[in-house]
Amino acid sequence: MKKNDYILIGILLILSLAVSLSVFLKGHASEASVVVIAVDGNAVGTYSLREDREIPIDNEYGHNLIVISDGKVFIGESDCDGRDCIAMGRISKGGDRIVCLPHRLEVYIKGGDGVDTVAY
Amino acid sequence: MKRVNVKRLCVMGVLIAAAMLFSYVESLVPVFLPIPGVRLGLANIVVLLALLMFKPGEAFLIGFIRVLLSGILFGNPFSLAMSCSGFLLSFLVMYIFKRSDKFSIPGISIAGGMFHNVAQLLCARIILSSYGIMIYMFPLCVVGCITGCINGFICKMIFERTDKHDWISEG
Ligand SMILES: [Zn+2]
Numbered sequence: 001m002k003k004n005d006y007i008l009i010g011i012l013l014i015l016s017l018a019v020s021l022s023v024f025l026k027g028h029a030s031e032a033s034v035v036v037i038a039v040d041g042n043a044v045g046t047y048s049l050r051e052d053r054e055i056p057i058d059n060e061y062g063h064n065l066i067v068i069s070d071g072k073v074f075i076g077e078s079d080c081d082g083r084d085c086i087a088m089g090r091i092s093k094g095g096d097r098i099v100c101l102p103h104r105l106e107v108y109i110k111g112g113d114g115v116d117t118v119a120y
Numbered sequence: 121m122k123r124v125n126v127k128r129l130c131v132m133g134v135l136i137a138a139a140m141l142f143s144y145v146e147s148l149v150p151v152f153l154p155i156p157g158v159r160l161g162l163a164n165i166v167v168l169l170a171l172l173m174f175k176p177g178e179a180f181l182i183g184f185i186r187v188l189l190s191g192i193l194f195g196n197p198f199s200l201a202m203s204c205s206g207f208l209l210s211f212l213v214m215y216i217f218k219r220s221d222k223f224s225i226p227g228i229s230i231a232g233g234m235f236h237n238v239a240q241l242l243c244a245r246i247i248l249s250s251y252g253i254m255i256y257m258f259p260l261c262v263v264g265c266i267t268g269c270i271n272g273f274i275c276k277m278i279f280e281r282t283d284k285h286d287w288i289s290e291g
Contacts, residue, residue, distance in 0.1 A: 005227030008217075012234050013261055020258035023251070041249030081196035097252060099244070102198050106250050 024095055035073050037066060038106045049073065049092070049109060061103040073107055075100065132174070135182050136189075139166040143190035161233055161264075163190075165271045165278070167207075168214060168229055172279055176215055183207055198247075202240045209239035225279065226272030233268025234261050 035047045039059060047055065047068060054076065055066045064085070065077035072090040075098055085100035097108040142162035149160065163186055170179035187207045191200030214232040217223045223231070237260040245253050 001226050002222075002224045004222045005224055005230070008223065008227060009230055009265060012231070013258075013265065016234075016238075016257045016261035020255050023255040023257075038248075038250060081198060095255060097255070099248065099253060101202075101244055101247055102196070104248055106248055106252070108252060 034110050035066075035068060036106075036108050036110055038108075040104045041106075057103075057105060059103075061105070064100055064103055064105055066107055073098070073109065075107070078103070128174070128178075132170075132178060132182055135166050135170055136185055139163040139182065139186035140190055140193075142166065143186065144194060147190070147194040161236055161267045161271060164210065164229065164232055164236065164268070165275045167211065168225070168232065168271070168275045169278060171211075171214055171218055172225070172275075173282075179215075180211060183211055201247075202243050205239040205243040206236040210236035224272075225276040226269055229272025229275055230265050230268035233266075233271065234264035236268075237261065237264040 033049045035049050036043050037045045037047075037055065037057065039057065039061070044057070045055065047053065049068060049071055052069050053067075055068070057064045057066060063077065063079045064075055067074055067076040072092045074090040075085040075088070078085050078100060080100055080102040082102075085098055085103075085105070088098045091098055091107075091109060094109050097106060099106055140163075142165070146160055146162055163183075166186070167179060167183040170182045173179075174182075184207065187200075187203050191203055195203070210232040213235040214228050217228045217231050238257070241254065241256055241260055245251070
């Protein structure tokens with residue numbers, strides 16, 4: 001390995017750390033207790049992390065069942081290719097995120113008060 | 121008419137087969153990160169080796185055929201789109217760094233591994249239209265750095281032990 005290699009690797013790692021940190025600091029404002037479900041980048045529902053419930057998401061992309069249980073969120077069912085979203089397991093901390101790429105679905109936890117449960 | 125170099129053609133075929141084998145082995149390894157399509161990148165050993173030994177166009181062809189075939193055989197449309205974007209950006213980066221002649225083989229491989237994952241993340245960001253997913257940038261770059269390093273040293277070992285004249289010669 002040459003000196004140039006180390007400089008290159010160092011610069012790339014610092015840049016990527018800056019990107020991750022900026023996103024992390026944005027989503028980590030206050031006590032994390034709100035579960036946000038988004039499809040195609042648009043929030044379709046926000047729920048309290050403290051209330052156990054199951055939220056089915058059915059749209060043109062397919063079916064997902066999001067489960068909130070014991071202060072944790074996970075994907076219980078999905079008919080997507082690969083089932084990577086189910087394999088991602090449970091999340092419980094602010095900024096944590098589950099993604100189901102084939103279904104354009106994101107589930108993440110953000111801080112804040114004023115939880116309003118959106119029915120649709 | 122352009123003369124076809126049979127020896128070269130055979131080696132290229134063998135390299136594609138080797139890359140396909142790597143892809144298959146990788147498809148058996150479970151996902152360890154929340155972005156679909158993120159893998160060890162073992163097939164990148166073959167692409168980098170091809171970049172070192174063949175013309176850029178030929179190396180590109182080896183890599184591209186590998187991505188298409190393994191995507192159709194072992195993947196789904198999403199993993200194909202992801203690995204395609206990863207391959208295109210990492211190939212471009214490795215080609216530029218190799219041409220600059222300022223970096224070692226592991227260095228080129230590490231840059232390729234990192235940008236492979238960056239491209240996949242950007243692809244996921246476009247599909248999801250969500251900025252929040254960019255939080256994975258650092259972990260993915262660290263993973264790309266580690267896998268790129270391992271692959272780079274394997275590639276270097278293979279490259280130093282092959283009879284280059286025999287493979288590259290136009291005869
Ligand atoms: Zn899924």
